[in-house]
Amino acid sequence: MDKVSVIVCIYNRFDYVRNILKCLIEQTADIYEVIFADDGSKENLEDSIRDLLPLCKFKVKIVWQEDIGFRLAKSRNNAVKFSEGDYLIFMDQDIVFDKDFIQEILNKRKKKHVVYTKALWTTPEQRDEVQTIFDKEYNYEKMYSIIQTEKHENTCRSLKKAKFYSLLYKLNLRKRGGKFAGLFISLYKEDLFKINGFDEEYQGFGYEDDDLGNRLFSSGVNTIPVQFKYFPMHMAHPSSPSEADSPNTNYYLKRKKEIFKGDYKSKYGLDNSLGDDKAILRFEFEGVKYAKKD
DSSP: OOOOOEEEESSSSSHHHHHHHHHHHHHHHHHEEEEEEOOSSSOOOOHHGGGGGGGOSSSSEEEEEEOOOOOOOHHHHHHHHHOOEEEEEEEEEEEEEEEEEHHHHHHHHTTTTEEEEEOOOOOOHHHHHHHHHHHHHOOOOHTTSOOOOOHHHHHHHHHHHHHHHHHHHHHHHHHSSSSSOTEEEEEEEEHHHTTTTTOEEEEEEESSHHHHHHHHHHTOOEEEOOOOOSSOOEEOSSSSOGGGGGGTTHHHHHHHHHTTOOOSSSSSSSSSSSSSOOOEEEEOOOOOOOOOOO
C-alpha cells in the first residue's frame, strides 16, 4: 500500500489553510501525512490550526523557508525532501473539496502518470456564500450548489479536451499531454525525482507549472485528467500577476527548447537546491490514531 503525502503550498491566508485542513480531515481515503510548504508566512501556522490537530489521523508537518520573494518551486521541493510518502499530492491552499476527492484521485494513480483535475473558480460573492455554509457544516453538495451549472459543464469540456491530448501524446502525435496547473496535481515520487523536482530557477510568478509539465512529458510521463461529480472549488482572492508580466518568460522559452531535445532535469531542484538558506521543519504532529468513521 502506497503511503500518501499531501503537500499544501501556503503563504499567509490561514483562514483558507484551515478550510483545506478541515477538508483533509473529512477524507475517506487514508492519508499518511499532510505537509504545509510555507513560503515564508509571517505568523506561525501551528497557532492557527492547533484546535484542529486532535481531529487529524495523519501526520502534520510545517516546512518553512525564509520570505525573500515568491519561491514556490523551492518551497515544494523542500516539502518533498521532508516527505515520507511514495505518492505525492500537491495542492494550493485556496481550494475546498468533497470527502471522496482524494480517494477518487488515488483510484486513478499509475506510475509515469500525473493525475490531475481542475477547480471551479468562485467570485468573491460566491466565496462568501460557500464560507458561510462551511463555517456551519461540512456539506459539500450544499456548498457546490452555489456555483453556476455552466462552470461545471465548461470544466467537463476542458477535461475532455485534455484527455484527447493525453491520447495523442500516448500515440506520439503530440509533445505534451493535457495541460495541468499546480492548483492540484499528483504523481509518484520516483517520477518527480527523475526530473530533479521543480525547477528552482523559477522565482517570481509564472511558468513553473508549464515547465514541470514540459519536463515530465519529455521524460515519458503522461497525464490522467479526472472528472468529478463535484469538482474542487477555488476560493476567490486578489489576482496574481499575469504570465505576460512574469520575470520568467525568457528563461521558460529557452528551457522549453532544451527540454524537448531531452534535457528534462532541472539544474537546481531536489538534488541540489538553489541558494544558501535552508528549509526548516518548524512543526511536526504525529497524528491521532483512531478508528475510521463509518
